[in-house]
Amino acid sequence: MRTIKDIAKLAGVSRTTVSRVLNNSGYISEKSRKKVMDVIEETGYVPSQHAKSLRTKQTKIIGVILPKISTDTSSRTVDGMNEVFGEKGYQILLTSTNLDKEKEIEHLRLLQNRQVDGIILLATNTDEDLVEEIRKSKVPVVVIGQEVAGDSEIPSVIFDDYGASASLMETLIDNGYRKIGYIGVESSDRAVGVLRKQAYIDAMEKHNLEIGETWIQTGDFSIDSGYEAARRIFEGSRNVDAVFAATDRMGIGAFKYLRKERLSIPEDVAVVGIGSSETSRFIDPAMTTVEYEFEEAGRTGAEILLDILNGEANVPVKKLLDFKLVSRDSL
Amino acid sequence: MRTIKDIAKLAGVSRTTVSRVLNNSGYISEKSRKKVMDVIEETGYVPSQHAKSLRTKQTKIIGVILPKISTDTSSRTVDGMNEVFGEKGYQILLTSTNLDKEKEIEHLRLLQNRQVDGIILLATNTDEDLVEEIRKSKVPVVVIGQEVAGDSEIPSVIFDDYGASASLMETLIDNGYRKIGYIGVESSDRAVGVLRKQAYIDAMEKHNLEIGETWIQTGDFSIDSGYEAARRIFEGSRNVDAVFAATDRMGIGAFKYLRKERLSIPEDVAVVGIGSSETSRFIDPAMTTVEYEFEEAGRTGAEILLDILNGEANVPVKKLLDFKLVSRDSL
DNA sequence: ATCAAATATGGAATCGATTCCCTATTTTAG
DNA sequence: CTAAAATAGGGAATCGATTCCATATTTGAT
Missing domain, CATH: 1.10.260.40 (lambda repressor-like DNA-binding domains)
Known part of the structure; x- marks a missing residue:
């Protein structure tokens, strides 16, 4: 050498x-x-990067913390980040918490010890502890995916969950559906659990539509839970004419239930989801859903982080990302 | 600090x-x-890792080169590697070629300059150039997914494509299917294109089954190409009773075609694929397929690399990985 | 009791870059 | 034509660890 x-x-x-x-x-x-x-x-x-880093305290490495690498969300987001960082000569040091929320904090520390220049966190929770740790960090941190507690100044990139949900509801209503059931997740998840549901409720109210007693059900993201939720909705009231699932996978669960019940989609019941998963595309009939551009989220997060590193003046603290309505055959 | x-x-x-x-x-x-x-x-x-690395020439960082992060194969493999490396205090520096084969060599160099301790390459090709570059590398390289040209001593982890394919064929034949069509990919891809097809041909021969003229078709991994291939098979001979697709996605294409033709699965025609994708699981009827444990491949690759780094004596040069037959409802 | 071996610790060189501070040369202004 | 400013380049300290070598102290065998 x-x-x-x-x-x-x-x-x-x-x-x-x-x-x-x-x-x-x-x-x-x-x-x-x-x-x-x-x-x-x-x-x-x-x-030698090491000698250089030793003097300059710069590594040209960005630490990335993911809940799990092998998910659509994570991997596509990393793809996007990689695009931006690659161009600027930065590389990505990956760590995965394997869905263990506790570990988010641990990894945050680990990466700081590695003296990475910055950190991007795909957060699954926004606990006080975590926020505290981020605030203490000497390394800039950007959060993608979850809005970090209220007044904090932590830069984050988030999806427009309310808007996406509202837009999906408008489409359903425009198409003549009136008795719309909802399959959500519990409210500890702000993005998916709270915002999407609120948009559903607001849309129903706005159009003076009544919500039946069993029409709002909760699942746990899994396909099976979507199936069960659909069952509960329809066992309560046979004449629901559309199901709005907060995620594609739960929507697919609803598909399964409806198929079993010999209800045809969309003639008898429409189904829509959020996520634009591959399965939603190739199921029959193809499901109408909302596409989030995770790659774009990754890119945006990366750009924000670079701006911070370059001492750019007006770095946006929160960035709301666009969504895309994907109209297919399930309504 | x-x-x-x-x-x-x-x-x-x-x-x-x-x-x-x-x-x-x-x-x-x-x-x-x-x-x-x-x-x-x-x-x-x-x-400080930098000071340490400067002296010891050790970074505790493993470079990983992927064709694309956001694919099932890549992300699951990385998940597996991460498990093993994480335990031993190694971290993963990710680079993606974005499907540009040329870049594999470029990234190989880049990572060496970063002075990573080792490199894992999820190869998409096994050109002479690449093999040459790997051989020249001062850093140990482990290849996952493709068998590297014949006599080379490059450690690699590969899937048992022939065995998986053969086992799937046995299952079909055991279940009474005799007129089996095949949807493959072109032979430039050794693993998928050559080995899987060979197993199909060998099985047919072994059981003295004739292969109709239009029964072997080639696609390009995409769902649409599977659809077209199925069309060509059935337009040539109406009485094929099973379709063996070399990949799940092409199998899904076949599903679409058969559905359109009002042929029911599996009563009229059985369909099997390889890959165990999520869609294969939730399509109706669920598809029988073969599951490769990518996580295991990642783990194994990581272990081999660590063994090499620790100067272990008898590190296996080639490791053939197991597969799992996933019997579902499409046959 | 004596001497060699084993144990324990510190000083200082070293890894490969960056950067402060200094000197020398060239250019420019008055 | 001279003094100040701009340009060019080198010496040596520095970043934060590891490690060779030297020295001091204990331990154990004879």
Whole structure:
């Protein structure tokens, strides 16, 4: 492995000069620059990141904390981040909490010890403890996916859950559906549990539609729970004409139930979900849903973090992301 | 940020002693060890990785090169690796080629400059160039997913494509299916294109079953190509009673075609695939397929790499991975 | 009791870069 | 033509660890 010293000797200058060429800093004559450049070219020399980091306290590495790598959400978000970071010469150091919420804090610390330049956290919770830890961090942190508690100044990228949900409801109502059931998740999940449901309720109210007693059910994200929720809705009232599931997977559960009951989609009952999963696309009939652009979330998060690192002045603290209505055949 | 010097001062010993405690090396008295430990505990001191790496030439970072992060294969494999590496204090530096084969070599170089301890490559091709680059690498490289050209000594973890395919064929034949069509991919892909098809042909021969003229079709992994391939099979001969698709997604394409043709699955025609994708599970009827344990592949690859790094003697050069037949309702 | 081996600790060099501070040369202004 | 400013480049300290070597103290065998 060659070092800056070797290059200096070969080019007939001092290490200082080589360093200046490398970093484009200070005064330097064209002649020296060329000599150094030539030698670097010839030797294929690459400076040691460690030595550099030791002095500059910069690593060009971004730590990323995920709940689990192998999910659509995570992997697509990382794809997006990678795009932006790759361009700027940053690389991604991955850590996964494996769905263990406790570990989010632990990993936050671990990455700081690695002296990463910044951290992106795909949060699953927004506990006080976590927020506290983020606030204490000397390394900038950007949160993607969950709105961090109220007044905090932690930069975050979030999806427009309320808007997406509202838009889906408008579509259903526009298409003549009136008796709409809802399958949600529990309210500890702010994004999915609270906002999406609120939009459903608000839309029903706005259009003076009554909500039947059994029409609002709760699942746990799984397909099976969607099936059960659908069962509860229909066993309570046979004449519901549409099911709005807060996630695609629960929507797929509803599909299964309706199929079993020999109710045809969308003639008898419409079903819509949120997420635009692959399965939602290839199920029959294809499900109408909302697509979140996770790649875009990743890109945006990465850009915000870079802006912070570059000391940019007006970095947006919260960024609300767009969604896309995907109209298919289930309504 | 505290340094080893601070700790030494606080504990009333030299930096050398602190370092010895940190690394469990050399002689040290219980008393000194305790003093140092206490101070470390109190201060929450963590050694700088950069300084350490600069001296030891070890980074405790593994570079991982993927074709694309957001695929089932990649993300599950990374999940598996992460499990093993995490335990041993290694972290993962991710890079993605975004399906650009050329970039595999470029990233291989990039990671070496980062001075990672080892590299895991989820290869999409096994060109001469690539093999050459791997061979030149001073950093150990483990390849997952593709068998690297013949005689090479490059450690790799591969799936038993022939075995999986053969086992699926046996199941079909055991269940009385005789006129089996095949949807594959082109032979530039060794694992999927060549081995799986060979197993199909061998099984048919072994059981003295004839292969109709239009029964072997080629797709490009996409669902649509599966649809088209199925169309070509059935337009050629109406009485095929089973379709063996080399991948789930092409199998799903076949599902679509059969549904359109009002042929019921499995009464009229059986369909099987390989991959155990989520969609294969929730399509109706659920598809019989083969599950590859990508997590296991990741774990195994990680273990092999660690063995190499630890100078273990007999590291297996090739490791063939198991598969699991997932019997469902499509046959 | 004596001497070698084992144990314990510290000083200082080292890894490969950056950067502060200094000196020398060239350019520019008055 | 001279003094100040701009340009160019080098010496050496520095970042925070590890590790070689030297020295001091204990232990154990004879």
